[in-house]
Amino acid sequence: MLSSAAGMKLKMSLYLASCATALLYLGLANAHGYVPFASPTSRSSDHTANHFHK
Amino acid sequence: MANVSPPPSSGAAVAKAKAITCPACGASITLRALGASVMVVCASCRSQIDISRPEIQIIKRFNAAAESFELPLGARGPLRGQTFEVIGAMVRSDQGYRWTEYLLFNPFIGFRWLVEDQGHWSLGETVKDVSAITPGPVGLRYRDREYRKFAVANPVVETVVGEFYWRVKVGNQAETRDWVAPPWMLSQEKTRTESIWTLLQYLDPAEVEAAFKITASERDDVAPHQPCPATQTLGSIKPFLLAALGLALVLQLATVFMAHSRTISIGSYEPASGHGHEVVFGPVHLDAQHSLNEVTAAAPLNNGWVELNYALVNKATGESYEFGNEFEFYSGADSDGTWTEGSTSGSALVPALPAGDYDVVVDSSSGDSNGGAIQQPIRLTLTHDIVPWRNFWIACGAILLYPLVLTYRRLVFERRRWSGSAFDPHIIRTH
Amino acid sequence: MTAFRCPTCGAEGRFGSGAPYAVCRYCKSLLVKNDAGPESIGKVADVPDDFSPLQIGVTGKFDRRHYSLVGRLRKVWEEGSWNEWCVLFDDQSFGWLAEAQGDLVMTCKQPAEVLQGVPGAQAAAHAEPGTIWRIDGGDFAVSDVKQVSCQGAEGELSEVFAIGEAALSIDLRGNGLEFATVEFRSGGVHAYVGRFVEFAECQFTNLRHIDGWDVKG
Numbered sequence: 076m077l078s079s080a081a082g083m084k085l086k087m088s089l090y091l092a093s094c095a096t097a098l099l100y101l102g103l104a105n106a107h108g109y110v111p112f113a114s115p116t117s118r119s120s121d122h123t124a125n126h127f128h129k
Numbered sequence: 130m131a132n133v134s135p136p137p138s139s140g141a142a143v144a145k146a147k148a149i150t151c152p153a154c155g156a157s158i159t160l161r162a163l164g165a166s167v168m169v170v171c172a173s174c175r176s177q178i179d180i181s182r183p184e185i186q187i188i189k190r191f192n193a194a195a196e197s198f199e200l201p202l203g204a205r206g207p208l209r210g211q212t213f214e215v216i217g218a219m220v221r222s223d224q225g226y227r228w229t230e231y232l233l234f235n236p237f238i239g240f241r242w243l244v245e246d247q248g249h250w251s252l253g254e255t256v257k258d259v260s261a262i263t264p265g266p267v268g269l270r271y272r273d274r275e276y277r278k279f280a281v282a283n284p285v286v287e288t289v290v291g292e293f294y295w296r297v298k299v300g301n302q303a304e305t306r307d308w309v310a311p312p313w314m315l316s317q318e319k320t321r322t323e324s325i326w327t328l329l330q331y332l333d334p335a336e337v338e339a340a341f342k343i344t345a346s347e348r349d350d351v352a353p354h355q356p357c358p359a360t361q362t363l364g365s366i367k368p369f370l371l372a373a374l375g376l377a378l379v380l381q382l383a384t385v386f387m388a389h390s391r392t393i394s395i396g397s398y399e400p401a402s403g404h405g406h407e408v409v410f411g412p413v414h415l416d417a418q419h420s421l422n423e424v425t426a427a428a429p430l431n432n433g434w435v436e437l438n439y440a441l442v443n444k445a446t447g448e449s450y451e452f453g454n455e456f457e458f459y460s461g462a463d464s465d466g467t468w469t470e471g472s473t474s475g476s477a478l479v480p481a482l483p484a485g486d487y488d489v490v491v492d493s494s495s496g497d498s499n500g501g502a503i504q505q506p507i508r509l510t511l512t513h514d515i516v517p518w519r520n521f522w523i524a525c526g527a528i529l530l531y532p533l534v535l536t537y538r539r540l541v542f543e544r545r546r547w548s549g550s551a552f553d554p555h556i557i558r559t560h
Numbered sequence: 561m562t563a564f565r566c567p568t569c570g571a572e573g574r575f576g577s578g579a580p581y582a583v584c585r586y587c588k589s590l591l592v593k594n595d596a597g598p599e600s601i602g603k604v605a606d607v608p609d610d611f612s613p614l615q616i617g618v619t620g621k622f623d624r625r626h627y628s629l630v631g632r633l634r635k636v637w638e639e640g641s642w643n644e645w646c647v648l649f650d651d652q653s654f655g656w657l658a659e660a661q662g663d664l665v666m667t668c669k670q671p672a673e674v675l676q677g678v679p680g681a682q683a684a685a686h687a688e689p690g691t692i693w694r695i696d697g698g699d700f701a702v703s704d705v706k707q708v709s710c711q712g713a714e715g716e717l718s719e720v721f722a723i724g725e726a727a728l729s730i731d732l733r734g735n736g737l738e739f740a741t742v743e744f745r746s747g748g749v750h751a752y753v754g755r756f757v758e759f760a761e762c763q764f765t766n767l768r769h770i771d772g773w774d775v776k777g
Contacts, residue, residue: 094373097527108421164610167640239662
């Protein structure tokens with residue numbers, strides 16, 4: 076069992092890591108114009124210049 | 130020359146702990162604070178012995194079985210870097226609650242108190258600068274801390290053993306008042322002639338266990354001045370919280386600053402002509418490296434719906450980004466007046482599009498009040514490189530999650546703390 | 561340092577300070593210094609055993625003033641007793657270091673003028689705790705009122721109680737750690753003003769060894 080001082084350090088480190096992750100996500104996602112839960116999207120690599128269905 | 134006893138040896142004089150014989154039962158009593166203590170209670174027979182004069186006198190005679198205390202008399206241990214010896218112990222009670230107060234002594238420091246109450250331990254010291262205790266905004270102010278009133282009690286001494294520096298008797302009753310500023314407590318004990326103030330600090334039971342080599346009993350409930358672990362953690366992470374939120378804001382502002390947010394008109398789409406086959410618009414030129422874009426469709430609908438399917442095709446790579454959008458608008462009049470429902474426009478977000486020229490391929494299905502395709506033209510626009518806000522809220526949410534959990538835990542803890550007080554500041558009292 | 565012979569028992573003694581009184585170590589006669597030699601004015605009781613680390617010869621510091629303990633009075637009241645150590649400062653002035661209930665209080669005698677705000681003995685005997693008296697330009701609150709007498713003495717003393725005398729002693733608390741005592745004795749009123757001191761801040765040397773205890777923290 077961790078002593079309370081060591082336990083506090085662990086909590087602080089974990090929180091700091093989670094903040095860093097959140098900020099990293101923010102920076103990278105914004106830079107790529109990425110957002111989650113956009114309208115339903117599909118992507119396909121169809122190399123034809125024109126696009127014909129049916 | 131008169132016969133006189135030789136003078137006390139000077140220089141390396143040694144004070145030894147004195148053992149006396151209990152005048153009531155004959156048991157041996159060790160005096161550990163000779164000169165400072167005025168009475169001792171024999172551990173064997175519980176008689177109270179006055180030792181303030183050289184002639185030892187019995188104050189009160191008792192015959193009682195020894196009560197077991199968690200800390201035995203004579204036990205020594207280091208607390209906060211100073212060693213103390215347990216020289217006296219007493220149990221006091223008030224309205225059914227019982228707690229133990231141990232008198233600690235170190236001849237080079239003085240007296241301290243070690244209080245044990247339902248498994249909670251505190252270290253107390255008599256306040257010498259009493260004039261520094263002043264009225265404050267929430268109760269009392271002492272040494273830059275605000276203390277809130279917690280309890281008023283009238284404890285009675287139930288059991289007493291060992292040495293004390295005043296004449297404490299079983300049955301003595303006092304009036305006490307406690308104020309708390311966790312982990313500190315100011316306790317006032319009023320007697321006929323004076324007020325004695327004690328400053329107590331809440332101790333981690335592990336500290337007492339390590340100091341006196343005992344196993345403390347489990348803690349029950351929340352003590353009045355027990356520090357809230359969540360509050361301590363919140364205090365520690367606060368700098369990170371503020372820095373993280375600040376950085377998130379900076380990153381988002383940078384994104385806002387750098388976004389082009391350029392509106393490109395795609396064209397006017399005729400839904401009737403588009404039914405069943407596609408219309409191609411464009412090309413539109415997207416210059417930002419990677420961008421979030423929004424495609425908006427607007428039509429002066431009246432009692433109709435439209436469902437659009439888009440494909441943005443990168444002319445260079447052939448990569449196709451497909452998405453859909455739908456909207457509807459109805460209006461009418463009834464007994465309450467005119468009403469409307471829905472919207473005459475709709476938009477869809479297209480994330481992470483690489484730079485390049487794109488064809489916009491559109492097909493749709495729609496319906497108007499007649500059941501056929503809507504007649505109104507749909508104006509299509511693309512707003513290029515808009516500011517994403519979703520990521521910012523997600524990041525803020527992630528940053529605030531733990532602090533919010535801690536805040537909830539703190540609320541619960543403080544509820545439990547103050548539920549034991551008649552002076553709960555959270556309760557709105559009705560008179 | 562002046563050597564003398566006890567007029568009662570003839571034993572040799574020394575006056576080390578300018579204190580007017582001394583107790584003969586051998587016969588416990590209370591001696592007063594005279595030009596013609598010490599004169600015995602009675603006998604005092606022995607000081608009882610105690611666990612105090614202080615003894616005559618201990619040196620200490622008070623606000624950067626160096627001092628040594630030259631004598632002791634054991635004062636007693638209804639509820640207990642305590643030590644009053646007679647203190648000789650380097651500038652040859654005197655003070656009193658009270659050792660009671662594990663606490664130390666250093667006070668120095670004040671001239672009579674400071675007592676203008678203090679009531680007479682009759683009124684003082686009924687003073688309520690909390691009453692404010694003005695002493696030496698400061699406000700002090702009465703903290704307790706008691707009758708005291710002397711149980712024993714040793715060493716050299718700057719003042720003494722008359723043998724068998726009881727005095728009205730009033731303790732008062734001032735700002736912060738300030739402390740004052742006003743004593744109404746048969747010879748008049750005496751005021752002492754000072755403060756609480758911590759053991760560690762006194763930086764004592766020459767302490768008495770206490771069996772089983774180290775001089776720590």
